[in-house]
Amino acid sequence: MFIRTVEHDTSLDKFRAEVRDFCERELPSVIREKQKRGQHLEKHEYISWLQRLGSRGWNTGKWPKEHGGLGWEPAQFLAFQEELGRAGAPPLMSFGPTMAGPVIYTFGNEAQKRQHLPGIIKGDLWWCQGYSEPGAGSDLAALKTRADRDGDDYIVNGQKIWTSTAHWADWMFALVRTDQTAKKQEGISFILIDMKTPGITVRPIIGITLGHHLNEVFFDNVRVPIANRIGEENKGWTYAKFLLANERVGNVDVAKVEGNIEQIRQLMAETREAGKPLSDDPTFNRRLAELEVGLATVKALMADQLAAARLSGAPSLMGAAALKLRGTELQQGILQTGLDVLGRHGMVYQSDALHAGWNGEMIGPESSADVIYEHLYRRAATIYGGSSEVQKNIIAKGALGL
């Protein structure tokens, strides 16, 4: 209890100022404007910003220096995220820097590191995650997409689903079955797939948000060099779990959550009940206070996990699960509060307003469409990265020995 010391680092003030200054100068006005309106970025807009961050090494600041990172302490990474959030910059991309990258530098060979890490560091390339399949959701290890050896290649056949931004991706890291006879966790390999390879079809899934974010990805005799396999054949499950722990910590973007709370506070100020702003309403203020308590708690849990990750190279599977549970519940709670405000404007959802060039007349506060989009999108927060139920199974088994 209360044993670990997390140093209180005032030296970060200078770094914070540097990030602020950078955002001031480098954040393109079109992105700034879109972020402010909650509009969605085009891929090229996003990439142009990630490349600017990459020029400072900031996409991967928390990576160890030996792998091209800046070796940031947890506190510095949190400070970085906070400053980005305050500057209205887009959230960091996690597929490369948080998910693919650490697996590659921890388990990959030198050639793979040389090939892939620079692109992630520089922010040039877009990654996606090939985990879920139609028959393998909570039960991820039940995946069926197979990779059969043929000379120096694997021939990949099968299907992935719920693949976020696959339609933008240059590369996919994927789990495939390389041994059809082994026990389910033991026949899986972790491979990197160039999305331009013939035989890959990406089919959009329109979400309840009405947006296109998710995809189905079909593999029809797709040739992937065996050299693209990370680590040993049939040991992919180990790397997958390592990645999942990182993913789950990454699922909780504290700066984004903080930004959401600020957004809701703003909505309350802009919305009136019998002429008086909701920001005067004690019930709403109480809820806001409770959300702030939730945020402070998640930040405290996050600080622990980042410290653990620094000490042992990765967050603990249990700690990450707990953080993911509470972080995503908080996110949903915030966005539910937003929706409760918007009911007073008739719960209008002008999803077209999320795209640049829309010139309709907004009903209700400017951020309405963004808040509803986020609300709907984050219904999945307790599903993706392993559902809340799966997280609890993990903790029950791993931490409580049940």
Add this chain to the structure above:
Amino acid sequence: MFIRTVEHDTSLDKFRAEVRDFCERELPSVIREKQKRGQHLEKHEYISWLQRLGSRGWNTGKWPKEHGGLGWEPAQFLAFQEELGRAGAPPLMSFGPTMAGPVIYTFGNEAQKRQHLPGIIKGDLWWCQGYSEPGAGSDLAALKTRADRDGDDYIVNGQKIWTSTAHWADWMFALVRTDQTAKKQEGISFILIDMKTPGITVRPIIGITLGHHLNEVFFDNVRVPIANRIGEENKGWTYAKFLLANERVGNVDVAKVEGNIEQIRQLMAETREAGKPLSDDPTFNRRLAELEVGLATVKALMADQLAAARLSGAPSLMGAAALKLRGTELQQGILQTGLDVLGRHGMVYQSDALHAGWNGEMIGPESSADVIYEHLYRRAATIYGGSSEVQKNIIAKGALGL
């Protein structure tokens, strides 16, 4: 949906007046006074009141006329409970009228009816329930207390636990194992045991309330006439389940719940925060409103179950389970609110004040000790009569076919 018609019966106004008038005249002032102060009744005080009710047949008003009841419609029974509650009368006793009685008149033989029903109707005799055992809690059917035939008697050996008011009881209805080899539900019989029989030892369990309400009951070669068995040998589980459905509906005493809300409302008025009564506090008023919504919902569910019981002789096992779940949650919610008020008085628990003759000085509102007692006692509401978890198992299997 919304198909059944529950008739709106204004003819009850006269009956209500009759009950009010009766309570006015017949409720002994010592009971009235104790009830007002939340003090506990002695057995003889309780019995004297039940006998007065019995003189009108009101203990068993909802029983069918053919068995000595008054054949009340559900609405009349609810009205009766409400008027008792408002008059400050003690709650109805359930062991005889709600639990033992209906089993006896439904499954018992003529001799048993003649022997036992009049005592229940008149309110002369106190019953207790011999179900739970140390090794059989949620898994009630795992009970081990055995009854072996010896001539015209069973010889009962074993132990019951958590037996409410066993120390007051004249009779116990009990589940005992009469076939040691059958599957666990199939070797159980339902018998009536005279608590004065040699070999019975009642040992008090002091609860977290600091009160004596629960007991262990030990059976050491206790002779029970086979004639005291209800229905068939080894079919006791059927009668037990019938009784449990009645018990679960009875677990939710709507008048008592209504009285609790009134008590909390009073506590709020008597408690000040920086000089202002909590009854002016919007958060507490919001909670009160939410409790009232809960009460209205439970009443609506209850009306359904009573109507079902009238149509088919017993409430549905599923409906009773749902009612018990929500009714007990409501009860706990109300008493938690009471505790939240009492925190402002230092959460003092003068449990001695629950007994007549205490002449200390009360700290905080007069009902403090009663509210804390009830709060602690009702922690068990989601445990007794089948825990909430067991109720959900019942619904999952029985209603949803899972």
Add this chain to the structure above:
Amino acid sequence: MPSLSSEERQQLHDSLLELLGDKYTFEQWKKIARSPGGEGFGRAEWKEFAEMGWLGIALPEEVGGSAGGLTELGIIMAAVGRFILLEPFLGTVVLGASAIEKAGTEQQRQMLSEVAAGKLLLAFCHGEPGGGYARDWVKTVATRDGAGYVLTGEKGFAIGAHAADQLIVSARIGSENGPVGLFLVPRSAAGVALNQAPALDGRPGATVTLAGVKVGADAKLGTSDSDRLGVIDEVIDRGVIMACAEAVGAMASVTDQTVEYLKTRQQFGQPLSKFQVLQHRLVDMSVSTEEARAIVHAALQALDDKTRDAQRLVWMAKVKTAQCARFVGGQGIQLHGGMGMTDELSIGHYYKRLTMCETLFGDSEWYLRQLSLRRDAA
């Protein structure tokens, strides 16, 4: 209050489920909802509902209705919810018709026969920007203009306003401090401007700007100039309880769908329905649906019986139903996993509709506040 017998209610219920189960499949639903350039609901379906007698169920016999009670209308709305029907029941049959019935002259009430026949669509345009859920916030003014009136003001978003023949608009008569009256305004009248937009659930509607809209003397519902806030209160209460009834039907469907899905979806070598945690979640969904059903039923009956506590029960039903709808809708998506997140499956649409029902006319917190402020009314 006249109302059908239990047997007649059962027949009504059965005929709703039979016809809708047959014709209003989710495939059909998608076709109607996504019809390019469509109004977001089916005109042909509306006509058929009229022929079935559903639109006039609670209307007087003299205008072609069945003189049923609100309980019967509730049975219909529960079916509307069960199949997430897109047609304008709430705006036309519930709100619009009851405003005309309660406030209209004998002659105006003749319009109800067109409602029953499915030939007249209405929208109730009362709430205004800045008012939130407050029921007495009316800034729109109807100044006198000869025998008629000129209406000026802004009305908030109302589902179905884009397609209504007549808008029922509340406005203060004479000046901004005048009594509140209700006016029939043709959607096509000069000076009426609509900003059409979809709601969260995709259903189109519009905000309405009234820029000096001239209407005749007979546009005002009723003849007197007395304040109609009391009628508006009753109309909104009717909307509240019917949105609750709709939600109850939708919740029942979500629970059924989720039970079925978990029984078929295999994970870890067995159906998901075998996991106790998910079983208990389904139980909570089922019990929540049952709670809402019970209290909505009690409120419908209180309205039909005109008991003293009817309004309070309606508000309580709204609180409970909204809370249950939030839980059931959310868990419907959660337990469907990724499948719950696509626009192609019905579950997300139920979630959205439940969210609408939850917040229409005020959410649970708002009614809890009202209940605690008006405790003396208990």
Add this chain to the structure above:
Amino acid sequence: MPSLSSEERQQLHDSLLELLGDKYTFEQWKKIARSPGGEGFGRAEWKEFAEMGWLGIALPEEVGGSAGGLTELGIIMAAVGRFILLEPFLGTVVLGASAIEKAGTEQQRQMLSEVAAGKLLLAFCHGEPGGGYARDWVKTVATRDGAGYVLTGEKGFAIGAHAADQLIVSARIGSENGPVGLFLVPRSAAGVALNQAPALDGRPGATVTLAGVKVGADAKLGTSDSDRLGVIDEVIDRGVIMACAEAVGAMASVTDQTVEYLKTRQQFGQPLSKFQVLQHRLVDMSVSTEEARAIVHAALQALDDKTRDAQRLVWMAKVKTAQCARFVGGQGIQLHGGMGMTDELSIGHYYKRLTMCETLFGDSEWYLRQLSLRRDAA
């Protein structure tokens, strides 16, 4: 702020668990709590804790303390919670000592050496009837009497007041509008009347009536007559965070005990711990404990670092800890079934102590209100 290294903290933690696990068994606990005519805690134990250096952990070295930070005191309070120690840590070491340290003169601060040595018991008597959780509600008056004062007023229930050597009493100096001062009042002083009673958790305490209690000039903490509400605020905040630390220890124990119980309790042919619903419940208990631990730790550190948001973090920690304590304590009983309901098992006593920690100095709703009222302080 001086504080121990992680290694020293670990040693402190280990020594607490070792000694208490060995000596302060639940059987021993019952003996102390139920000792006829006893004070409700162990004098011998208190002496031993003093010898271990636990009472002076956060006191200055010059009075025999270890000059540790609040984080170290928090480690001790977590152990106090884990074993539901009955001794007066909160009243004496946390509240009483910090009041003297913050407000006392150099000479008065010498009393702290007696605290560290376990020879002086204190009670902080500040709250009054009618004040609720408000921190600035002081009606007790200290009128001047020569060089000294005469105290008149009533103080609400304070655990441990029955056994304290000195009561630290807040009172308005001069008149009912005067500045609030803090006074040392011997419990045995003439005019002090105690109404002794047990709290929910069975620990004795008392309300205090001061009927013209004469004290000397040196009874006032400090020499100036300036208002001490600021100090009182800090003292209460210290009480808040230490009650939270205590709750965290108690929650950890409840979770552990419940996990162990379910692993051994057989029902339906297998240990209860095999039921997924109960597994997830235990996970929620464990995660709740972890949440409280994390935010209490963050608040302790903020206090030690004297950061600007320290008070706000303390209040947030109280909100979260209270909510978690309610859940964990309640589920501890629920999952123990009937066993949770008896006075003979420890689980009910943990429940009661958690309830006390939850409400001492204000409950979660009260702090949520304060947080929302003072958002500008963020």
